[in-house]
Amino acid sequence: MTRTCAIVGTGAIADVHARSLAELGDRVRLVGVVDLLPERAAGFAARWGIPAHPDLAALLDARRPDLVHLCTPPGSHLPLALEVLRAGAIPVVEKPPVLSLAEFDELRRAEARTGRPVVTVFQHRFGSGAVRLRELVARGALGRPLLAAAHTLWFRDDDYFAVPWRGKWEVEGGGPTMGHGIHQFDLLLSVLGRWSEVTAVAARQARPTDTEDVSAAIVRFESGAVATVVNSVVSPRQTSQLRFDFELATVELEHLYGYSDANWRVTAAPGAPDLAEVWAGGPVDTPSGHTAQFTALLDALDGGGRPPVDSEDTRSTVELIAAIYASAFTGAVVRRGEIGEGHPFHADMTGGRAPWPRRER
Known part of the structure; x- marks a missing residue:
């Protein structure tokens, strides 16, 4: 099964995510990108051969991705993750996932409402x-x-x-x-x-x-x-x-x-x-690295289980x-x-x- 992924934010860590996804072959397909600066989004899109979108709502509507990788500064993670969950997708959130315990508890409530898991990038857990x-x-x-x-x-x-x-x-x-x-x-x-x-x-x-x-x-x-x-x-x-x-x-x-x-x-x-x-x-x-975690994530999703590093972790x-x-x-x-x-x-x-x-x- 090929899962579709999108990326929000085009700083250095976004290229790490894109490279790791590319290493997974036909298990995933990168379908779009968003950034607050259109010129940065366009440059990233050109590098990875994908379309850029004006905002997250447009990306979610046009591409319906299975997973959305949030590679933005931490202060933006909560509202973006909530938007992703409401759209029925799985947010894959760079560390730190939120700014406070209260924000994370809000994210867990949204997770329970939507039935979609929240995944935090803690790639050091996944080295052999x-x-x-x-x-x-x-x-x-x-x-x-x-x-x-x-x-x-x-x-x-x-x-x-x-x-x-x-x-x-x-x-x-x-x-x-x-x-x-x-x-x-x-x-x-x-x-x-x-x-x-x-x-x-x-x-x-x-x-x-x-x-x-x-x-x-x-x-x-x-x-x-x-x-x-x-x-x-x-x-x-x-x-x-x-x-x-x-x-x-x-x-x-x-x-x-x-x-x-x-x-x-x-x-x-x-x-x-x-x-x-x-x-x-x-x-x-x-x-250890993003490729190892994303592989484990796809294995869990394909097997019908919870992603590794769930919200309780x-x-x-x-x-x-x-x-x-x-x-x-x-x-x-x-x-x-x-x-x-x-x-x-x-x-x-x-x-x-x-x-x-x-x-x-």
Whole structure:
């Protein structure tokens, strides 16, 4: 079955989506594009041999796509996704999917009304190393999880934030906690399961932003595991690191923006069985990336199942972000389920107040 796809927004990530869709062959067909700037839409359309449309409504009416990939700034995701759902299509939303828990809960209500799922792009879940690790954890081959770390240490200079929508709460919803480290700690959650409480700090150290440029959190999980989650855009030696210490082994991943099996390392605990053969089993070497996630998405849809990374998964990740900000800006320990309707950090990742004076740019 060939599914039709459209793209909204033509920034750099849109070309990543288009290339990944092209790699899926006749399983998908790209049928249209929309951008606020007609000249950008025309250029993208020419590159990919598809028609450009003046707005999303015109695209939805003319093309009736099965899936619509939202590659726009985060502040626009909610209204666009709601429009896509009302048209009977499936929104495939780049991270972060929304600006707040309240927005995501609104999206879930629309999902329930329309019977169409909302898909968030969390492509790091789909590399074969992560798939293999989750399988080993599920069958208890590594023992209990004890300690973990998810560190996204990146560098973005001042010029990066000269783009008008970057570094602003009202457009991005947050800094590296929201828009950069989200991939690493989403993968962390996919391995360790439900988190239970968070203690965090956030700071604006150097960048000309309204948001934080650094955050650090200690996260407890229902399993008893404890993890550190660090997010930064001020780190000259860039790296993305995940480490899991289980009873029987340490499993580590270090990469930058994507990984293959070569980026993983497994160290057996003293006296524990050699895990080389166990780790070598499972899926073949599939790099993390959009192609891997879109393949898994199509497999699920073709099989009549729910897409991987469903709205319940995504809500857990967005709730962790809200909890990190709530703890950082109030000094309190924040527990899972605490940030519900009426809570200051449900509607706004700042809790309704600027954590520090706004910077003029």
